[in-house]
Amino acid sequence: MTIKIVAFGKIADILPQQEWETDGLETAGMLRGQLEAKYPNLKGQRYLIAVDKKIANDDSPLEEHSVVALLPPFSGG
Amino acid sequence: MEKQTINTEEKPSHRHKKVFVEGPISAAFVGDSIAKHSTKMDIGAHSIFLGQVRKDVIESQEVVAIDYSAYAEMAEEKFHEIREDTFAKYPLTCMHIYHSLGKVNAGEICLFVFTSAIHRREAIDACNEVVERIKQEVPVWGKEIFDNDQHRWKENK
Numbered sequence: 001m002t003i004k005i006v007a008f009g010k011i012a013d014i015l016p017q018q019e020w021e022t023d024g025l026e027t028a029g030m031l032r033g034q035l036e037a038k039y040p041n042l043k044g045q046r047y048l049i050a051v052d053k054k055i056a057n058d059d060s061p062l063e064e065h066s067v068v069a070l071l072p073p074f075s076g077g
Numbered sequence: 078m079e080k081q082t083i084n085t086e087e088k089p090s091h092r093h094k095k096v097f098v099e100g101p102i103s104a105a106f107v108g109d110s111i112a113k114h115s116t117k118m119d120i121g122a123h124s125i126f127l128g129q130v131r132k133d134v135i136e137s138q139e140v141v142a143i144d145y146s147a148y149a150e151m152a153e154e155k156f157h158e159i160r161e162d163t164f165a166k167y168p169l170t171c172m173h174i175y176h177s178l179g180k181v182n183a184g185e186i187c188l189f190v191f192t193s194a195i196h197r198r199e200a201i202d203a204c205n206e207v208v209e210r211i212k213q214e215v216p217v218w219g220k221e222i223f224d225n226d227q228h229r230w231k232e233n234k
Contacts, residue, residue, distance in 0.1 A: 008148055009218035010230040050216075053151040069148055069216075075231035076145070076152075076176060076217025077128045077188045077208065 001064045005031070009072040014041045029058025031068060047072045096156045097149065097178045101185035102127075110173060110191055120170050122197035124204035128188030130181050138223040142182045143231065148216040155215045159207055167203040169194050174207065176217060187219075 002023045012018045015035075025031050028049045036042045049056045050069040062068065107127065114120055133140045156174055163172060170193045177187040190207050194200040211217075212233045219231040 006148070008146065008216065009220070013230075050148075050151060053148075053154055069151065071148065071216050072218065072230065073232045074213065074216055075219040075233050076147070076215050077212045077233065 001025075001062070003031075003062050003064075003066045003068055005068050005070065007070040009075075011042070011045065011047050011070045011072045014045065015039060015070075025062055027058060027062060028056040028060040028068065031062070032058060035070075045072065094156075094160070094174075096153065096174050096176050097147065098175050099177075099179050101177055101181045101187065102175055102189045104186070106175075107186070107189055107191075110189075114171070114193060117170060117193070119195060120193045121195050122200040123191065123193045124197070124200040126188065126190040126204050126208045127186050128208075129186055130183045132183040133221070135221075135223070135229065138225060138227060140183055140221045141224050142180050142222045143187065143219040144180050144222055144228075145176070145178050145187065146218050146220070147176075147178060152215050152217055156211075159210045159214070163192075163203050163207055166206075167192075167194065167199045169199060169203055172203070172207070174211070176211070176215075180222075 002021050003025065004019070004021050006019045007015050025034065028051055032049065048071045050071055051060050051062060051066050111123065114123065130143050131140065160172060160174070163169065173191040175189040181187045188211070190204055192200045192204040192207065221229045221231050
């Protein structure tokens with residue numbers, strides 16, 4: 001199961017890439033855990049996860065071709 | 078020979094209006110938008126919010142510009158949802174929302190919300206609500222650029 005991950009704002013600055021694909025993850029929470037283990041700088045950062053443009057929680061399932069976005073606090077306007 | 082397709086279908090009624098503009102929103106654009114409403118004789122009140130980039134000083138560094146980026150696909154859906162909700166809640170004649178992307182210098186306009194109604198109260202309340210919802214719900218990020226080329230990611234209060 002392949003998903004696409006896109007990071008924005010401050011989170012994109014912390015990660016080595018803004019967009020990539022990965023597989024083997026079943027929930028948004030699993031992705032969060034994997035990312036924070038791999039990139040310790042991410043721990044303590046505030047960000048929401050959106051799955052297919054809807055704000056998700058850690059239990060939200062990931063599906064084939066889901067687009068998962070990492071969204072730091074908004075600052076539009 | 079390749080078959081030519083002619084698209085005669087109208088887009089659905091829930092058409093997404095274009096919100097994002099590249100760079101600052103000019104005073105002339107705001108003026109033109111107001112002028113375009115002079116033919117709508119049932120409007121009795123307009124309410125306009127203009128967001129301007131502030132030259133904040135943070136630890137003796139001056140903000141010279143904000144560089145806006147967005148998760149455009151999700152942001153457009155959110156703008157659409159805010160529009161639909163606001164039209165359902167208030168008796169508005171029309172509503173326009175424009176938000177900058179890219180670099181906007183201090184002193185320039187980055188957000189333009191424009192609501193029109195028969196009477197002032199609806200126009201004012203709807204405008205306020207749209208602005209508050211944009212700040213809280215729409216995935217847009219402002220990177221404050223300082224005069225020494227350093228930057229800091231802004232967070233809405």
